[in-house]
Amino acid sequence: MDNNTILTPEKKKYNERLQRIEDAVALKEPDKIPLAPSFDGVIQNFYGSSYKNTYYDHPKAIDAIVRFYTDYPQCDATMTNLLISGKACELSGFNFIDWPGRPGTSVSDYSTHQIIEHEYMAQEEYPELLKDFTGFMIRKYIPRAYDRLQGLQNFSFNTSTVLSAAFLAPFYSPAMLDSYKLFAEIGKLEAETSAAFMNQIDQLAAIGMPSMFMAISEAPYDILGDYFRGTVGIMEDLFEYEDEIKEACDMFADQQIQALQFLRFIPMKGKRVFFPLHKGMDGFMNDKQYEKLYWNPLKKIMLALIDMGVTPYVFAEGKYSTRLHYLADVPKGKVIYHFEDIDMREAKKILGKVACISGNLPVALMEYGKKETIVNYCKSLIDNCAPGGGYIFDFNGACENAKRENINTMFEVFETYR
Numbered sequence: 001m002d003n004n005t006i007l008t009p010e011k012k013k014y015n016e017r018l019q020r021i022e023d024a025v026a027l028k029e030p031d032k033i034p035l036a037p038s039f040d041g042v043i044q045n046f047y048g049s050s051y052k053n054t055y056y057d058h059p060k061a062i063d064a065i066v067r068f069y070t071d072y073p074q075c076d077a078t079m080t081n082l083l084i085s086g087k088a089c090e091l092s093g094f095n096f097i098d099w100p101g102r103p104g105t106s107v108s109d110y111s112t113h114q115i116i117e118h119e120y121m122a123q124e125e126y127p128e129l130l131k132d133f134t135g136f137m138i139r140k141y142i143p144r145a146y147d148r149l150q151g152l153q154n155f156s157f158n159t160s161t162v163l164s165a166a167f168l169a170p171f172y173s174p175a176m177l178d179s180y181k182l183f184a185e186i187g188k189l190e191a192e193t194s195a196a197f198m199n200q201i202d203q204l205a206a207i208g209m210p211s212m213f214m215a216i217s218e219a220p221y222d223i224l225g226d227y228f229r230g231t232v233g234i235m236e237d238l239f240e241y242e243d244e245i246k247e248a249c250d251m252f253a254d255q256q257i258q259a260l261q262f263l264r265f266i267p268m269k270g271k272r273v274f275f276p277l278h279k280g281m282d283g284f285m286n287d288k289q290y291e292k293l294y295w296n297p298l299k300k301i302m303l304a305l306i307d308m309g310v311t312p313y314v315f316a317e318g319k320y321s322t323r324l325h326y327l328a329d330v331p332k333g334k335v336i337y338h339f340e341d342i343d344m345r346e347a348k349k350i351l352g353k354v355a356c357i358s359g360n361l362p363v364a365l366m367e368y369g370k371k372e373t374i375v376n377y378c379k380s381l382i383d384n385c386a387p388g389g390g391y392i393f394d395f396n397g398a399c400e401n402a403k404r405e406n407i408n409t410m411f412e413v414f415e416t417y418r
Contacts, residue, residue, distance in 0.1 A: 013208030017076040018270045021210075021392065025311055025356045026333040029389035033382065035414060036212050036358070036392055038079040041400030042366075042407070043068040045110060051400075052101040052109040055086030058196035065200060069209045074411045077212040078204055080398065083197045088189040091182060093147030096227070112400060120144045121228040123237065126244040129228070130251065141228075148182060151175030213272040213313050215260060220252035220297040221245070222278045231279065238289055249297040257304045264308040272311040272336070275302075281318030295326045306334045315359075316340065317397075324350045333390075340396040345384045348391075357385060358392040361410075366395070366402035371409050378413040 007015070023030040044050050047064035054061045065081050086101050098105050099113040107114055120141055121129060129136050135156075143153040155170050170176065201211060218226070224245065225234035237245055263271050280294045302312040315338045316323070327337055328351055338359040339347055347357050361381060365374050385391040393414065 010206060010208040013073075014205060014210055017208065018210045020076050021212075022270060024390060024392050025336060027353070027356065027388070027390040033386050033414060034076040034392045035074055035411075036077040036079055037075065037361075037394050037410075038398045039068065039402075040080055040398040041110060041112065042402045043081070045401065046404065050100065050109040051112055052086075054082065055084050055089075055099055056101045058083050058193065058200075062196065062200045062203065066203045066207065069204060070207055072407075072411065073208075074415065075209065076392075077210050079212050079394070081200065081211075083193055083200065085189045085193040088186045088193070091186050091189070092149060094145065095147055096145055110400075112398070117230050118144070119228075119230045119233045123229075123233065123241065126241060126248065130244065130247055133251065145227075149179055151179040210270060213274040214266070215263065215273045217256050217260060217273050217275055217301060219275060219277055219280060219294060220249035220256070220301075221280065221294045222276075223252045224248050225279045234279065235284075238285060238293075242289070242293070245293050249293055253297040253300045256301050260301075260305060260308075260310070263305070263310050270311075271309060272313045273305055274313045274315065276315045277317055280323065281316070281320055282322045283319070287322070290323065291326060295323075299329070302330065302335065306331055311336060314338065316342075321346065327351060328354050330355060336392065338394060344381060348385050352388065352390055356390045356392060358394045359396050361393070361395045363395045363397050363399040363402070366399050366406045366410070369406060371406070374406055374409050375413050378410055379417055382414075382417055 017034075020030040020032070020034045021036070024034050041051055044053060044061065044064050047067050049057075049060050049064040053064075061083065065078070069075055069078060084099070086099060089097075089099065090102065096116060096118070097113040098107050098116055100107045100109045100111060121136075125136070125140070128140075138152050138155050140153065143150045151173075152175075154173070154175065157167070157170055204211065221234075225231060228248075229237060234245070260273060263273070275298070277298075280290060280298075284290075285294065302314070305312050311334060313336045314327070316327075317340050319341045320327075320339060321342055324342075324347060327335075332354050333356075335355040337347070337351060337355050337357050339357065340359060342360065344357070344360050351357055361377060362369075365377060369377075381393065
């Protein structure tokens with residue numbers, strides 16, 4: 001930066017917040033504990049908006065988000081605040097989730113989306129997935145997951161005669177031409193959503209508020225379990241298709257690393273990627289399976305990101321007590337681990353000299369808890385996690401509903417006790 005550059009108060013605040021988080025990641029003691037709670041639905045509810053608007057009225061959703069962080073400058077970074085095109089989901093016939101505002105939905109306007117889990121790949125289709133991933137995705141996965149894109153299922157080539165433009169016939173079949181029209185409409189809607197999201201980032205930066213992460217990835221095992229085989233299916237596969245699971249997870253790890261290469265070339269501090277861990281919690285598999293099929297492919301992506309100067313932000317869902325020693329096997333001061341259900345004293349003991357920790361304040365307390373309970377819980381987290389640095393405050397999950405007085409109580413504790 002030019003020495004003659006004069007920072008605006010907002011830019012100065014932005015840099016202070018960013019540095020506070022970076023210090024915590026590096027296991028240093030910041031000037032004060034960084035606060036990055038996952039408010040999600042609370043933001044919309046406080047300002048007359050709703051989750052539905054994050055799908056169908058982006059300007060209104062963004063206005064609520066900016067107003068929230070303007071009113072609560074105690075925060076050091078925003079979490080999630082994703083915008084999705086409900087219209088694009090409708091046009092494609094996307095059937096993986098049910099979302100607020102979708103025609104015929106049973107989901108409340110004030111609730112996040114609900115997963116509708118299907119098996120989009122049969123057990124016997126592992127060889128096809130591994131041998132011809134692109135072909136499998138075009139001909140089988142997309143038509144199964146997107147009801148209005150059935151035209152892709154017959155897409156294939158005949159390479160016996162390549163003497164004219166007739167070879168391109170699979171691209172211009174009537175079914176494919178209909179799909180192109182749909183893709184054009186979906187693409188326009190997705191471009192509008194992307195522009196709205198960037199506008200949100202710019203508005204937040206203008207008030208001095210950085211984002212907690214720049215991209216989202218997943219553990220390869222979760223990709224396979226969430227989007228292809230389903231929870232029950234992937235658990236059955238553990239006993240009969242372990243080698244195929246490993247090969248698929250290795251493939252997904254390489255794909256994720258390649259997709260995240262753009263982060264290497266962004267000239268800024270505070271580059272972080274969010275990893276929600278869905279199926280690695282205690283009890284979902286034994287230790288040997290966890291190390292081989294879950295942790296090793298995930299760690300491969302994490303190490304690649306660290307090599308790029310990017311911090312993995314790993315959100316461990318569910319109980320994770322038996323997995324802590326695996327999580328400790330990372331370079332020092334390069335990873336953030338968020339926990340939903342764990343003894344934070346134990347997490348600090350095992351991970352405190354290796355990685356930054358976060359999470360654990362129950363979102364239920366924000367909705368139903370009494371002031372005294374909230375105060376005591378926050379003080380306990382500070383006492384157990386903050387000494388020595390390496391701690392960022394957050395809830396144990398996304399806070400969809402909360403009493404404003406409870407949110408205010410939480411912030412008061414961190415203002416007076418930290």
